[in-house]
Amino acid sequence: METLDLLAQGFQVALTPTNLLFALVGVTVGTLVGVLPGLGPSGALAILLPTTYQASPVSSIIMLAGIYHGAMYGGSTTSVLVNIPGEASSVVTCLDGYQMARRGRAGPALGMAAFASFIAGTLSLVGLILLAPPLAAFALRFGPTEYFALMVAGLVILSYMTHGSMVKGLMMAAAGLVLGTVGLDTITGRPRFTFGLTELSDGIGFLPMAMGLFGIAEVLVGLEGGEKRDVYTGRLHGLLPTRRDWSESGLPIARGSVIGFLLGILPGGGAVLSSFVSYAVERRLARRPEEFGKGAIAGLAGPEAANNAGSTGAFIPMLSLGIPSNSATAILLGALLIYGVQPGPLLMRTHPDLFWGVVASMYLGNLMLLMLNLPLIGLWVRLLRVPYDYLFPAILLFCLVGVYSVNNSTTEVLLMVAFGLLGYLLRKAGFDPAPMVLALILGPMLELNFRQALILSQGDLTAFVRHPIAAVLLLVAAVLLVLPIVQDLSRKKGDRHA
Amino acid sequence: MTYRDWYGALAFLLASAAVVAGAIRLGVGTLRDPGSGFAPLAFAAVLGLLSVIRLVGTIRAAPYRVEGRWLRVAAVCILLLAWGLAVQTVGYLVATFLVAIGFVLVGGRSVYAALAFGVGAALAVEFVFVRWLATPLPRGTLF
Numbered sequence: 001m002e003t004l005d006l007l008a009q010g011f012q013v014a015l016t017p018t019n020l021l022f023a024l025v026g027v028t029v030g031t032l033v034g035v036l037p038g039l040g041p042s043g044a045l046a047i048l049l050p051t052t053y054q055a056s057p058v059s060s061i062i063m064l065a066g067i068y069h070g071a072m073y074g075g076s077t078t079s080v081l082v083n084i085p086g087e088a089s090s091v092v093t094c095l096d097g098y099q100m101a102r103r104g105r106a107g108p109a110l111g112m113a114a115f116a117s118f119i120a121g122t123l124s125l126v127g128l129i130l131l132a133p134p135l136a137a138f139a140l141r142f143g144p145t146e147y148f149a150l151m152v153a154g155l156v157i158l159s160y161m162t163h164g165s166m167v168k169g170l171m172m173a174a175a176g177l178v179l180g181t182v183g184l185d186t187i188t189g190r191p192r193f194t195f196g197l198t199e200l201s202d203g204i205g206f207l208p209m210a211m212g213l214f215g216i217a218e219v220l221v222g223l224e225g226g227e228k229r230d231v232y233t234g235r236l237h238g239l240l241p242t243r244r245d246w247s248e249s250g251l252p253i254a255r256g257s258v259i260g261f262l263l264g265i266l267p268g269g270g271a272v273l274s275s276f277v278s279y280a281v282e283r284r285l286a287r288r289p290e291e292f293g294k295g296a297i298a299g300l301a302g303p304e305a306a307n308n309a310g311s312t313g314a315f316i317p318m319l320s321l322g323i324p325s326n327s328a329t330a331i332l333l334g335a336l337l338i339y340g341v342q343p344g345p346l347l348m349r350t351h352p353d354l355f356w357g358v359v360a361s362m363y364l365g366n367l368m369l370l371m372l373n374l375p376l377i378g379l380w381v382r383l384l385r386v387p388y389d390y391l392f393p394a395i396l397l398f399c400l401v402g403v404y405s406v407n408n409s410t411t412e413v414l415l416m417v418a419f420g421l422l423g424y425l426l427r428k429a430g431f432d433p434a435p436m437v438l439a440l441i442l443g444p445m446l447e448l449n450f451r452q453a454l455i456l457s458q459g460d461l462t463a464f465v466r467h468p469i470a471a472v473l474l475l476v477a478a479v480l481l482v483l484p485i486v487q488d489l490s491r492k493k494g495d496r497h498a
Numbered sequence: 499m500t501y502r503d504w505y506g507a508l509a510f511l512l513a514s515a516a517v518v519a520g521a522i523r524l525g526v527g528t529l530r531d532p533g534s535g536f537a538p539l540a541f542a543a544v545l546g547l548l549s550v551i552r553l554v555g556t557i558r559a560a561p562y563r564v565e566g567r568w569l570r571v572a573a574v575c576i577l578l579l580a581w582g583l584a585v586q587t588v589g590y591l592v593a594t595f596l597v598a599i600g601f602v603l604v605g606g607r608s609v610y611a612a613l614a615f616g617v618g619a620a621l622a623v624e625f626v627f628v629r630w631l632a633t634p635l636p637r638g639t640l641f
Contacts (some may be wrong), residue, residue: 167552174545178517185534224567280513389605394599397619400581407631421575428564429506447537459529
């Protein structure tokens with residue numbers, strides 16, 4: 001009952017004209033970003049973060065959450081019409097969505113993608129409302145030991161989930177932790193690795209790093225693409241799916257919502273993994289699996305539901321524990337810190353308007369997206385024809401002015417460019433920068449909790465295994481660290497026997 | 499460009515060694531009373547260990563070609579740096595105008611298109627950032 005009262009208050013916050021406008025701007029810009037290939041949700045969030053500084057924290061987070069969800073919706077449009085995913089989680093949508101378009105069913109494909117996203121978004125919000133408060137209440141029992149273990153587990157899980165080599169993922173996380181130590185020591189106040197630059201006293205700015213690694217680096221990679229975009233030119237008709245489409249998509253949407261929501265909670269799970277898992281599950285359960293990849297609507301509906309549910313599920317650890325589970329929620333967490341709001345278990349008590357307002361606005365945002373996506377598809381198609389040669393200068397100029405305007409600092413512009421180049425080189429060498437950003441945010445908190453735990457236990461390292469919650473979390477981390485080695489050894493053994 | 503996986507691992511190993519040296523200078527302290535260098539040392543040691551694992555695992559790996567339009571990327575980075583270094587002197591309007599032209603030329607468009615885009619970009623920054631969002635951007639000291 002209390003939850004419903006709080007949710008009602010949240011709707012009061014979300015339904016104020018200002019917040020409705022911020023949500024509308026957020027979902028529109030997010031959809032635009034999702035539609036245009038070359039900039040993912042994380043890059044868009046980082047780039048647009050400075051534009052929210054004039055607004056209240058609640059309005060700002062509502063807008064940023066709208067951008068995040070909008071990008072998830074918008075990504076499906078390019079997948080269906082151009083066979084180029086607007087962002088990573090829409091890769092799977094290309095498989096059957098584009099084939100549907102080639103068969104003259106682009107309208108129902110886009111319609112079903114929008115409906116599946118809306119239904120999954122709504123279902124996962126119910127999950128968030130049910131799960132986040134008890135999780136936050138449970139986390140109130142956490143002391144420095146548990147928090148340290150939770151952050152270690154989060155970073156290890158994210159590295160485990162990262163594409164490619166786990167060692168590379170862990171290296172990125174460790175590099176992020178090292179970068180997080182730059183600035184004044186939070187306990188002694190002593191400067192560390194600042195090289196005499198006062199701009200580095202507060203540490204490496206989160207914004208220049210995120211804008212560089214995601215915004216600039218994505219553009220630099222995009223500059224090389226030179227992909228020829230073959231935009232769908234046929235007339236879009238019959239956006240509403242048929243009864244048969246619904247009967248084939250109902251269960252995949254339901255399963256995709258559950259899969260996406262559960263995987264979204266895990267660090268690194270999020271929307272990308274959710275959509276792939278959902279596709280694999282649907283193909284396995286399908287009566288005619290041979291139709292997958294040739295325009296099966298279930299292969300579109302399930303993953304679309306999963307990626308939207310995953311993006312909502314990712315809010316749970318961020319809002320209730322203060323631990324982001326992917327790069328986009330890491331940027332949202334960074335935004336909260338910039339606005340002076342401390343995320344974590346106390347957020348619901350100290351800023352109930354923010355927590356419940358954001359939850360309510362996410363529902364309204366889903367509704368807005370459904371209403372926006374279907375009638376505005378023609379506009380998105382026209383936008384897809386904007387040449388990248390004009391798009392990338394606009395993105396880069398936005399980055400430059402945006403990062404400079406935060407502190408009027410040339411150093412931050414230079415840092416952003418340096419991180420942009422680093423992000424580009426890391427991508428070339430097959431490193432995923434997401435764990436680095438997450439570690440930069442978690443690093444100072446991880447260090448503080450580690451040192452507090454050591455001081456409280458008088459230097460006794462066994463404190464980390466004597467606390468049951470911390471022990472379980474560290475055990476999970478240890479298992480995930482050992483698992484790839486065991487798998488590798490057993491594979492080699494199998495090769496020898498073969 | 500030919501790339502070997504151990505190049506990256508070696509770069510991270512060297513970086514971690516530098517951080518370890520810096521952390522020791524800061525003072526590591528004890529487990530009862532960790533010093534300012536404690537966490538950097540621990541994190542850099544983990545990074546160093548992982549880099550060694552990667553180095554050992556890839557030292558015999560075959561080199562492979564990494565394709566890239568390096569000139570384009572370098573030109574864009576130089577333009578980005580130029581905006582950062584020049585904005586306080588020439589002001590945001592001139593810096594944005596010139597850098598926008600540079601970006602469009604790098605993209606392979608005509609000079610006229612670049613000029614038109616430059617004017618549009620400068621006006622957009624003026625109206626969106628300065629007038630609408632009230633962002634205090636530098637007007638420059640040169641003019």
